[in-house]
Amino acid sequence: MNIGIDLGTQRRQVIRRVAVWRNGHPEIIPDEEGNRSFASYVSFSRDGRLVGGRAKLQQSVNPKNTIFGVKRVLGHGFRDLEIQEDIRKSPFSYVDIGGVPHIEVEVRDRKESFAPEEIIAVQLSKMVRMAEAYTGEKVHRAVVSIPPGFSRIQRQAVQDACEIAGLEEPYLLGETSAAVVYYGSYSWAGAGLGGGGEKRMLVIDVGAGTTSVSAMVTEEGVVEVVSASSNLRLGGSDFDNAHQAKARSSCERAKVLLSSSLKASVELDISGDVHYIFPISRDELNVRCESKFEAILDQAAQVVSQSSTSKSPVTKSSIQEILLVGGATRMTGIVDELKAYFSETNPSITSVRDLDEAVVFGCAIQAAVLGEGKIHGPRDWLDTILLLDVVPQSLGVAVTRGNDAGEFKTLPSDGGSPHERAFSRTLPRNSTIPTKKTETFSCSSIDGISESTVSIQVYEGESDIPTANTFLGCFELHGIRSLPNSEVRRIQVSFDIDARGRIVVTAEVVGGERGQTRSMEVRVGRMPQYEKDRLKNRAREWDALDRQYEALTQRRNNLEEYCYSFRDGVEGVHEGIAQCLQWLDDTASRSVTNGEYTVQEDSLAAALQRILPPGYIIMRTGADQAQES
Numbered sequence: 001m002n003i004g005i006d007l008g009t010q011r012r013q014v015i016r017r018v019a020v021w022r023n024g025h026p027e028i029i030p031d032e033e034g035n036r037s038f039a040s041y042v043s044f045s046r047d048g049r050l051v052g053g054r055a056k057l058q059q060s061v062n063p064k065n066t067i068f069g070v071k072r073v074l075g076h077g078f079r080d081l082e083i084q085e086d087i088r089k090s091p092f093s094y095v096d097i098g099g100v101p102h103i104e105v106e107v108r109d110r111k112e113s114f115a116p117e118e119i120i121a122v123q124l125s126k127m128v129r130m131a132e133a134y135t136g137e138k139v140h141r142a143v144v145s146i147p148p149g150f151s152r153i154q155r156q157a158v159q160d161a162c163e164i165a166g167l168e169e170p171y172l173l174g175e176t177s178a179a180v181v182y183y184g185s186y187s188w189a190g191a192g193l194g195g196g197g198e199k200r201m202l203v204i205d206v207g208a209g210t211t212s213v214s215a216m217v218t219e220e221g222v223v224e225v226v227s228a229s230s231n232l233r234l235g236g237s238d239f240d241n242a243h244q245a246k247a248r249s250s251c252e253r254a255k256v257l258l259s260s261s262l263k264a265s266v267e268l269d270i271s272g273d274v275h276y277i278f279p280i281s282r283d284e285l286n287v288r289c290e291s292k293f294e295a296i297l298d299q300a301a302q303v304v305s306q307s308s309t310s311k312s313p314v315t316k317s318s319i320q321e322i323l324l325v326g327g328a329t330r331m332t333g334i335v336d337e338l339k340a341y342f343s344e345t346n347p348s349i350t351s352v353r354d355l356d357e358a359v360v361f362g363c364a365i366q367a368a369v370l371g372e373g374k375i376h377g378p379r380d381w382l383d384t385i386l387l388l389d390v391v392p393q394s395l396g397v398a399v400t401r402g403n404d405a406g407e408f409k410t411l412p413s414d415g416g417s418p419h420e421r422a423f424s425r426t427l428p429r430n431s432t433i434p435t436k437k438t439e440t441f442s443c444s445s446i447d448g449i450s451e452s453t454v455s456i457q458v459y460e461g462e463s464d465i466p467t468a469n470t471f472l473g474c475f476e477l478h479g480i481r482s483l484p485n486s487e488v489r490r491i492q493v494s495f496d497i498d499a500r501g502r503i504v505v506t507a508e509v510v511g512g513e514r515g516q517t518r519s520m521e522v523r524v525g526r527m528p529q530y531e532k533d534r535l536k537n538r539a540r541e542w543d544a545l546d547r548q549y550e551a552l553t554q555r556r557n558n559l560e561e562y563c564y565s566f567r568d569g570v571e572g573v574h575e576g577i578a579q580c581l582q583w584l585d586d587t588a589s590r591s592v593t594n595g596e597y598t599v600q601e602d603s604l605a606a607a608l609q610r611i612l613p614p615g616y617i618i619m620r621t622g623a624d625q626a627q628e629s
């Protein structure tokens with residue numbers, strides 16, 4: 001079975017969703033409490049680890065060891081400016097291990113550090129377990145959503161996290177593409193995606209912490225992303241902040257209410273005694289959030305302008321439809337701003353069905369398309385979907401600044417100063433993949449020398465200065481001989497990217513002899529295999545501990561619930577119940593074994609038996625759920 005996973009956002013509201021294609025439609029897989037999404041929290045304590053909603057409940061009592069929001073630092077270096085604020089404000093500690101931010105927590109009375117990929121892997125494994133428990137089938141593969149503007153390193157980090165979680169060959173799908181797949185599944189079913197002819201669309205996804213915009217062309221089942229960008233620092237929670245920083249959850253409630261009514265109030269509880277209520281209207285909220293709405297429009301305008309270099313540009317006037325995705329697009333102010341901005345051409349503005357779940361549904365559909373085994377339900381129209389993605393950031397090589405040989409830029413020799421280098425974009429951002437692009441360079445450093453070496457230094461990014469971009473790898477071509485008559489040697493460099501985003505860079509001496517071609521697969525940011533294997537083993541050990549710890553926690557919760565239900569409902573049982581509740585209180589901050597729970601349950605049962613009428617069944621609170629550690 002293949003599943004779809006929405007990794008959700010990076011802020012406090014962080015949620016994950018998982019879905020599967022069953023009986024002809026995508027279906028959400030609920031967590032053990034029946035919730036359709038779960039908090040992406042992982043909490044460590046002296047006894048073990050909790051994941052999801054139960055972990056989030058630990059945050060107020062165990063903030064230093066309760067982790068959330070790591071997707072934000074995924075693929076970043078410890079010193080990257082973008083994540084400094086996240087590191088500084090985080091209630092748990094980040095440490096620098098080999099230049100990569102790791103999370104440090106206290107587990108079983110000692111400090112342990114975890115790579116961000118490992119924390120994401122914990123959540124992925126939980127989703128796999130949920131899916132397997134729900135369907136009774138084994139999960140083979142997952143389609144995982146990512147912001148479409150994720151860089152190569154960030155994509156690789158998600159891929160590594162999947163591998164640590166035991167998910168081989170994950171398929172990463174842009175959130176906006178996933179939403180369009182879901183949109184197509186009900187709006188064009190039968191006729192295939194874009195059955196009504198070619199359509200130019202803008203897809204705007206405003207989630208809790210990320211805003212992604214993609215310009216797309218769809219036709220006959222083909223969904224072609226023309227250009228895309230993601231802002232990982234703009235989303236629904238910024239509207240809550242713009243409105244009032246101190247009462248974020250109350251502000252969020254008021255914001256949600258104002259999407260359907262004109263007035264609401266924000267409640268602020270200062271100290272328990274001092275309680276303020278601020279009335280707020282929809283218009284006021286929209287005014288406070290105006291700069292954020294403008295930022296969304298700017299991002300949309302940028303995506304449209306970047307599409308001009310594509311084969312099928314999506315211009316402002318050619319957009320026929322704007323598809324809204326993500327919970328925060330329910331804010332009426334966003335729609336009003338879009339209507340005003342596009343007033344000349346008036347494209348239709350549609351909200352995708354199931355705004356919050358459209359992305360995971362799209363992933364589940366794509367997972368079914370990729371599935372080769374048993375597919376539940378009809379899939380004729382599924383087979384027509386073809387997704388064409390783009391290169392998220394420009395790819396190219398370093399060249400020697402101011403040393404162009406005629407029409408060609410010059411590749412650097414192995415020596416020379418990096419300051420003299422410029423960045424040559426062979427594959428500009430938003431080139432459709434799969435693709436292969438070749439550029440020819442000169443190699444003038446061989447002048448006067450019989451043999452020379454050139455260095456192919458591969459970068460990703462938008463700066464003209466190579467070192468301001470991300471270094472993806474480097475290789476050399478040796479033994480390049482000079483030609484007679486001082487003719488300049490030429491070297492062709494090709495970038496070959498397959499549909500999954502795998503990049504192979506090849507350099508070849510034009511007319512050169514054997515051995516004068518070399519290739520390199522870009523493996524930037526990829527964790528070394530030995531490290532992945534180590535983390536996979538550690539994940540397996542933790543999985544076993546998690547189950548044990550979850551079962552013990554469940555046993556404590558059941559016992560507590562049982563005591564309260566009796567205390568509130570039956571006369572005369574106070575003593576036994578009070579004794580048990582006292583024991584739960586006394587043991588709250590220490591490890592308790594299954595044996596101790598059994599002793600406690602037995603003494604509670606004995607106490608109740610003395611009071612309750614004969615035949616009254618004393619419930620056990622889950623003794624068989626936990627295995628003795």
Ligand SMILES: Nc1ncnc2c1ncn2[C@@H]1O[C@H](COP(=O)(O)OP(=O)(O)OP(=O)(O)O)[C@@H](O)[C@H]1O
Pocket residue numbers: 007008009010013014015206207208209210211235236237252255256257259325326327328329330331355356
């Ligand atoms: N009726 C509503 N009006 C305004 N905002 C809403 C409404 N309902 C939900 N939201 C906001 O939508 C956001 C959550 O949206 P969604 O579930 O799409 O995000 P996500 O997928 O977790 O995040 P991201 O896409 O950033 O990864 C929250 O900020 C929430 O407050």
